[in-house]
Amino acid sequence: MGWVKVAERGAVARDAGAEFDVGGTKVAVFNHGGLHALEATCAHQDGSIAPGEVKDGVVECPLHFWHYDIRTGRLLDYLKGVSLKTYRVEEREDGIYVEL
């Protein structure tokens, strides 16, 4: 698919996340020490991680509190070897872009 504009600049508040539908793929973008993009759907029960609390590079799924590293997508508790897919993300002059 390539690079897709998902939002205007500044659309994702600092230390927060937002979910975008990119051609049918749900992508969570976090603004926390730079922008990070990963699959928005939690590996547990398909909740969205986008509204989760972000702290020290980790997002907590708001449904049952599983934790993911927002840089690598790796699940940090409960199961080994589980990761959410990550995507490249850039803030450009005209908006936020994600590469799918």
Ligand code: FES
């Ligand atoms: S759906 Fe994310 S922890 Fe349950």
